[in-house]
Amino acid sequence: MKTWSLNFRLWHWINATIILGLLGTVFLRKTFLSWRTNSELLTQKLSEINLEVTEAQAKVLAKAIRAPMWEWHILLGYALVALLLWRSILFFTQSGKQNYQNCKAESFHKKIVKVGYIALYAILAFMAISGLVIHFYEELGLLKDTAHDIKEIHELVFNAVLIFVPLHIMGVIISENRGEKDIISDMINGGRKE
Ligand code: HEM
Numbered sequence: 001m002k003t004w005s006l007n008f009r010l011w012h013w014i015n016a017t018i019i020l021g022l023l024g025t026v027f028l029r030k031t032f033l034s035w036r037t038n039s040e041l042l043t044q045k046l047s048e049i050n051l052e053v054t055e056a057q058a059k060v061l062a063k064a065i066r067a068p069m070w071e072w073h074i075l076l077g078y079a080l081v082a083l084l085l086w087r088s089i090l091f092f093t094q095s096g097k098q099n100y101q102n103c104k105a106e107s108f109h110k111k112i113v114k115v116g117y118i119a120l121y122a123i124l125a126f127m128a129i130s131g132l133v134i135h136f137y138e139e140l141g142l143l144k145d146t147a148h149d150i151k152e153i154h155e156l157v158f159n160a161v162l163i164f165v166p167l168h169i170m171g172v173i174i175s176e177n178r179g180e181k182d183i184i185s186d187m188i189n190g191g192r193k194e
């Protein structure tokens, strides 16, 4: 029997791609497509060709440039919602539950890793629900201020995802080099249970 079913491996790698994509959209929003930086750039470049714009107008322009990129945050966000539903179903399969069974016999380190995965699932569920609530706040009858407060928490919790990703990648690379040979290739080819 394979350690990881094809179903689970597909979930893992699609999930990894979508999360990296979501982090990518946040990176662009905060750097190359930041409205603050770009509105200043637009004001300066337009004034060089004798076009004066107010601060408010420059902000509208900069946000319009950012908008098509940010649509991807929402699209990838919907994909994350679907992936979490997919993962919930996988919990009823051997591959999906094996990491969380017979934990008493595991080392302290392994227990921490597993608690880390469970915490990540909870964090991703929070990101998905809060993201949907911010996006549909009008339909849900919420005030703009409330949506803004939820966005602040969504943005704060984002840091936990940002910390998990490099820790996880470093963790599996270190494990691959110390005793847990094939941990990474098992997630690619399914591995084999002894
Ligand atoms: C791109 C490099 C990545 C590599 C090489 C990698 C590799 C692995 C490996 C080898 C495992 C199995 C570990 C074990 O048996 O405990 C695993 C599990 C897992 N990975 Fe990744 N991963 C990567 C990216 C990601 C990303 C970006 C995420 C999402 C944030 C992610 C989420 C998970 C989760 C939640 C599990 C636990 C699965 C379970 O519930 O049993 N991985 N990964």
Ligand code: HEM
Pocket: 019, 022, 023, 026, 029, 030, 073, 074, 076, 077, 078, 080, 081, 124, 127, 128, 129, 130, 131, 132, 134, 135, 151, 154, 155, 158, 161
């Ligand atoms: C791992 C998952 C996610 C991460 C790491 C993430 C990260 C972030 C961050 C950091 C912000 C604040 C951006 C800023 O103001 O500079 C943000 C805003 C937002 N996110 Fe997410 N997000 C995730 C999932 C989702 C999902 C699932 C949805 C909905 C489908 C969503 C919808 C939104 C919306 C509507 C905003 C507000 C944008 C605005 O104020 O114009 N996010 N997200």
